[in-house]
Amino acid sequence: MQDAAVADYTNAALDTRLACRREDITGHTAGLAPGYLQGNLCIVDKEFATDFAAFCQRNPKPCPLIGMSAVGDTNLPDLGDIDIRTDIPRYRVFENGVCVDEPTDIRDRWTDSMVAFVLGCSFSFEAPLLDAGIPMHHIESDTTVPMYRTNIDCVPAGRFSGKMVTSMRMMTPADAIRSIQITSRFPNVHGAPIHFGMPEKIGVADIMKPDYGDPPSIVRDDLVPVFWACGVTPQSVVLNAKLPLCITHMPGSMLVTDKANTDLAVM
């Protein structure tokens, strides 16, 4: 797949989705179709979709909405030739907040009253940070970025409410300043950090004990923790809402879109 992507870069995103559709890809999408925007998935019934849309609109840093289907429509034409029921490597199906299945397609579960939401993810801003020579320690150590529940309340909407989840990257102050400049250009993929240093001020008691992902691989006294709003927030909020049915992507197994990450730069 990756060789093919290199050979015909313009079709790398579609090729990846087709391989997912064929179930040739059922795992992580990290590193696939480099340069293309990848997104988080959240599918809810139309009964809850308007409130969830409002929740995203009110909390753009953790929940940057980059795509939304019409009711019952499995296509997302603005993001590419997509069948949302098959084009993600692996899904998670939640009933009343409990995961009941992790299928590779959801054609048998899709109904005409479902609405798919695609949310930006930090994969998109890590590429320009790496391009700027800023180390991403979790990538170097092949671990998942550490993520923490904070004490920061999201703005609620209907039954959706909860605390913001953040991802954290350790950096020198100089790299943190440059990262703030770079990620400010990408408000649709979480944008600038929401905090740095002093983890206790946002309710993070122990930086070595993330709530999701792996502990930081490098902690040094010349590095500060820099916290970005994280796409795990909407998943956490949706699960807390204990909807009768909700379908998400498997963490790390994202929707690969035809949009370039650079398309999202606001300047």
Next chain:
Amino acid sequence: MQDAAVADYTNAALDTRLACRREDITGHTAGLAPGYLQGNLCIVDKEFATDFAAFCQRNPKPCPLIGMSAVGDTNLPDLGDIDIRTDIPRYRVFENGVCVDEPTDIRDRWTDSMVAFVLGCSFSFEAPLLDAGIPMHHIESDTTVPMYRTNIDCVPAGRFSGKMVTSMRMMTPADAIRSIQITSRFPNVHGAPIHFGMPEKIGVADIMKPDYGDPPSIVRDDLVPVFWACGVTPQSVVLNAKLPLCITHMPGSMLVTDKANTDLAVM
């Protein structure tokens, strides 16, 4: 003067300079002609001017050049109707690195071989920070911003070399992030900070003992020190070079130009 400036805002900068020329204003320019760009002055002989221009070019964060006269020319037409010999409230004259006079005009000292450099100053970015609701504690306490010599070497040029001087403002992390975004728009008035937190990493041993200005008026455990490259750097470097003659403005008594601070925003 300030009433007149309010009454006819379009001439506030020129009115201020004319009052300096008449010696009606001989002190600080803080708060005069609000919105207009103020600059630091450094006058050297043409023998040293090219190297000083190169020093500024190589060190744009501490030495952002916003104006430069032709050799022997007392006018800076791109910055307004300016006579650089009279239009600053008070000057300092240095011979071999030693201050020998603090006159209110320098007509008797100006020669045909002199070159005037005008450098951006942090007054310009403090206005948009205040507009963003970010407290400037030194302004609230009516003190001078604390400034520190760092262990960061400027890039040398000819006989000009030395350590970078920084100004420091205490902020919450959230305000620091917003400040980085805002000041990044103003690369010609020092731009983004060069460091935050961990003062010892840039050679600042005791934050309560600045090398210039007043100690910080507020230090709390929810605030971090944020350091910007400072316009005192070129003065320090020029004095270290022990030129036979060098003329600067009196700290705080700046050149008020016809340019708006907002003209300097790069986006």
